[in-house]
Amino acid sequence: MKNVFFTVMFAAGAFVCAAAPAQTAGGTLRVCADPAYLPFSNRDGQGFENAVASYVARQLGDKLEYVWADSRGPGGFNEYLARNLDAGRCDLVMNLPYGNQEELTTSPYYVSSYVFVFKKARGYDLKSLDSPVLRKLKIGFESETPAESGLQLRGMVTAAKAYDIGDASGESPRRMLEDVEKGTVDVMITWQPAISAFLDDFPELTTVPLPNSRATGSPEMYSFPMSMAVRKDDSALKARLDALIKTHGSQLEAILRRHGVELTGDGTG
Incomplete structure (x- = not known):
């Protein structure tokens, strides 16, 4: 399985980012999502990404709007990001490894x-x-x-x-x-x-x-901190999301647990 969230971590190349207006309370939060890829998301709102997106939009005071696109189509997840988030069709991806170099990632909101x-x-x-x-x-x-x-x-x-x-x-x-x-x-x-x-x-x-630590040899990474992601030029939305994650972290984790996501430590071993 080409895990979309981890394939993109190691991909080379840069995308051209489209400029977008800063997000303010009372606006519209446009979220990129796959319409048929449970347990992540679907059109019926049954995925854990749907649940997190709904909660985030409510706390920000924004209207939630989905931009549906197949994240498993030709070109893989990198192409999905390029055609949707980077092209300015939407403002937010709900689930990307922290520190991804292609996008601007928020503080982690869970580790699995x-x-x-x-x-x-x-x-x-x-x-x-x-x-x-x-x-x-x-x-x-x-x-x-x-x-x-x-x-x-x-x-x-x-x-x-x-x-x-x-x-x-x-x-x-x-x-x-x-x-x-x-x-x-x-x-x-x-x-x-x-x-x-x-x-x-x-x-x-x-x-x-799987642990990150080993009895012998170099450490390996199997536990990852996960973030939301915005375009590299959208520091304003990142700041709003970081503030929400800081004050509502326990609520976000509770949502994930209700969807069966097993939370681990800090992702360092």
């Missing part, structure tokens, strides 16, 4: 991580990608993500099964859980928010976060 997903009954002792039992199991992973890099580093990627749920195929992340349930793979490695809303439907499965 990649997880192992497996059947509870199996009781696998999984503490990291270095856990010995992993070499005896059929592993599934999201392609073009830190999980793939970690498996490559250990010479385990060729024996594993890659999933491209986040590409133009339009498949739901739910498929990854279905494959664990069916036994197609023994353990799946995925970004937890991508499966958050579906986990209640699979009570026989459990998740274990």
Whole structure:
């Protein structure tokens, strides 16, 4: 799976940013969103990004307006940002890794991580990608993500099964859980928010976060602070959002938890 939020972190190249008026209270908050990519967002407002956007707009005193666009189309998430946020069609993206160099990111409003997903009954002792039992199991992973890099580093990627749920195929992340349930793979490695809303439907499965720290070797990143993002020239909207995150952080986290998003530490290990 080409995880849209992490593919964009490492992409090279710059976009031309269109100028936009500063946001003021009582205005319209135009949010870029995918119309059919749960658990992130959809037209019916069922995703956790929808819920966060609605709360943010209310607290800012703005009218919420969506700009719908497929985030998994040709060109991937970078092209999605270029055609929508950077082109000035909308003002805000709800979910991007903190410190992304292509856009201006707010202070983080949550931290989550990649997880192992497996059947509870199996009781696998999984503490990291270095856990010995992993070499005896059929592993599934999201392609073009830190999980793939970690498996490559250990010479385990060729024996594993890659999933491209986040590409133009339009498949739901739910498929990854279905494959664990069916036994197609023994353990799946995925970004937890991508499966958050579906986990209640699979009570026989459990998740274990991947740690950033390692017993030996250089640290690896599997836990990430996540932000909202605006165009690089829109520091006024960023300032408003940063102030909201500072004063309403606990409310935002409560929204995420209600949607099944597992929150971790500070993203540093």
